[in-house]
Amino acid sequence: xxxxxxxxxxxxxxxxxxxxxxxxxxxxxxxxxxxxxxxxxxxxxxxxxxxxxxxxxxxxxxxxxxxxxxxxxxxxxxxxxxxxxxxxxxxxxxxxxxxxxxxxxxxxxxxxxxxxxxxxxxxxxxxxxxxxxxxxxxxxxxxxxxxxxxxxxxxxxxxxxxxxxxxxxxxxxxxxxxxxxxxxxxxxxxxxxxxxxxxxxxxxxxxxxxxxxxxxxxxxxxxxxxxxxxxxxxxxxxxxxxxxxxxxxxxxxxxxxxxxxxxxxxxxxxxxxxxxxxxxxxxxxxxxxxxxxxxxxxxxxxxxxxxxxxxx
Amino acid sequence: xxxxxxxxxxxxxxxxxxxxxxxxxxxxxxxxxxxxxxxxxxxxxxxxxxxxxxxxxxxxxxxxxxxxxxxxxxxxxxxxxxxxxxxxxxxxxxxxxxxxxxxxxxxxxxxxxxxxxxxxxxxxxxxxxxxxxxxxxxxxxxxxxxxxxxxxxxxxxxxxxxxxxxxxxxxxxxxxxxxxxxxxxxxxxxxxxxxxxxxxxxxxxxxxxxxxxxxxxxxxxxxxxxxxxxxxxxxxxxxxxxxxxxxxxxxxxxxxxxxxxxxxxxxxxxxxxxx
Numbered sequence: 001x002x003x004x005x006x007x008x009x010x011x012x013x014x015x016x017x018x019x020x021x022x023x024x025x026x027x028x029x030x031x032x033x034x035x036x037x038x039x040x041x042x043x044x045x046x047x048x049x050x051x052x053x054x055x056x057x058x059x060x061x062x063x064x065x066x067x068x069x070x071x072x073x074x075x076x077x078x079x080x081x082x083x084x085x086x087x088x089x090x091x092x093x094x095x096x097x098x099x100x101x102x103x104x105x106x107x108x109x110x111x112x113x114x115x116x117x118x119x120x121x122x123x124x125x126x127x128x129x130x131x132x133x134x135x136x137x138x139x140x141x142x143x144x145x146x147x148x149x150x151x152x153x154x155x156x157x158x159x160x161x162x163x164x165x166x167x168x169x170x171x172x173x174x175x176x177x178x179x180x181x182x183x184x185x186x187x188x189x190x191x192x193x194x195x196x197x198x199x200x201x202x203x204x205x206x207x208x209x210x211x212x213x214x215x216x217x218x219x220x221x222x223x224x225x226x227x228x229x230x231x232x233x234x235x236x237x238x239x240x241x242x243x244x245x246x247x248x249x250x251x252x253x254x255x256x257x258x259x260x261x262x263x264x265x266x267x268x269x270x271x272x273x274x275x276x277x278x279x280x281x282x283x284x285x286x287x288x289x290x291x292x293x294x295x296x297x298x299x300x301x302x303x304x305x306x307x308x309x310x311x312x
Numbered sequence: 313x314x315x316x317x318x319x320x321x322x323x324x325x326x327x328x329x330x331x332x333x334x335x336x337x338x339x340x341x342x343x344x345x346x347x348x349x350x351x352x353x354x355x356x357x358x359x360x361x362x363x364x365x366x367x368x369x370x371x372x373x374x375x376x377x378x379x380x381x382x383x384x385x386x387x388x389x390x391x392x393x394x395x396x397x398x399x400x401x402x403x404x405x406x407x408x409x410x411x412x413x414x415x416x417x418x419x420x421x422x423x424x425x426x427x428x429x430x431x432x433x434x435x436x437x438x439x440x441x442x443x444x445x446x447x448x449x450x451x452x453x454x455x456x457x458x459x460x461x462x463x464x465x466x467x468x469x470x471x472x473x474x475x476x477x478x479x480x481x482x483x484x485x486x487x488x489x490x491x492x493x494x495x496x497x498x499x500x501x502x503x504x505x506x507x508x509x510x511x512x513x514x515x516x517x518x519x520x521x522x523x524x525x526x527x528x529x530x531x532x533x534x535x536x537x538x539x540x541x542x543x544x545x546x547x548x549x550x551x552x553x554x555x556x557x558x559x560x561x562x563x564x565x566x567x568x569x570x571x572x573x574x575x576x577x578x579x580x581x582x583x584x585x586x587x
Contacts, residue, residue, distance in 0.1 A: 221509055223491070234492045237488050268549075273547055277538065281551065306537075311539060
């Protein structure tokens, strides 16, 4: 029912990612500030308000950096209309292997190559955050051999590619119930996150042992503890407090603008439930190892055409 | 007078024939798995009004008729739970005139549904309101409570109207209630708090705890997003998007939705067996 994938990046990223431009070191939303007068007054949904404020600021930034950077984008893609945060459910690796009479491990490896390509494209095209659903809480029920294989694949990937992340200014964050992972793997993750925490060009969030329900429950437990200690009242709990406790607090852009699911399955499968409230959903028929630049471009072009009204 | 009587009899006969044909088709559909719960994001009412050059509110009026039709079809097919996204908390950001128009329309329709001979009562449909009803004006709140009371004994199906609702608001309210319960436990001298809040405790406090998780979430008018609807409950739901505007949704759309669901279910079962 679910997919699983390891997340290692190849040396080829060095050659493919564009050089940093001298004018674009600041985070986009800090560059131009203008009083926003037409943001709705309703205090009832802070998520929507923040999304609208970001949208207004980005519209102001169009002319500033659009002209010079557009040459790196494929025809049809507009930089100002790119999603800041793309989330991907990488489904179809095992099916891909079965269709070719290959062992399941080959499917995962093919999926890794696909992930590398998408990470390169995100860096090249200026997408700031990519979240991938690598291993769901439900995946623990898979055969033990398969789970162990995946864990070792993850560990190897981290060990091999740390240098690349540092060199390419990529920040890695791992979210999920990490206490269930082997101790050595947990330490690797902590070290990698620490080593890359100041990298600002691109962030790859890898969801391992994760589920949307788990994320909300752990946020709730933290808040309940604060309430128990008298730091807050239960009635103080609001969207903003929950957002601050969700696992996606590790990023400046916690809400995906676009969710892509491959392999023709039309479900969210318990991935980032809270954070996907207003995300545009794109369902691709191809299996994840076959999801390349052409398919990614199709998803981004479809995203550009969507009219996001946030209930207004 | 006789002519009118004959005409009326013909019409009734025609309705019976159409209903019989519908039941035949539903019997065929029932060979496969029938969803227990379908949720609808009723999108496209305003666009419908614009397309047909109707005045503001007429699109939502047509949308209500579509809703009643879907409720009838759901009862005939044996779908026990239908949930609809009638009015989001985000919709309060629309123009005040539009919000006022929608609220007045909802009030009018609620009063209509309270009648003994209303479609919901004739088909044994219980109504439940999900959402932050405190955000509504008192007459609307009272009307909603009255409708819930009037239909409380209906047991054929449950129609949940999500009004002044967002999923994030629902989750926050559930968390607040869970925390308050824990807080009270901790205050009582002889009782010790039972440990951290868990998933089941939060789910128990949700407005939507009255129904199982939806098997299918349908969005009309071609958009592909959940717009803060049933985020918690739709974690594993089959998501279906149709280009039809909500007032245009028909019996055939429902048949197509259920067929696609059945095809997807057999694929999921096959995939699970291969794990």
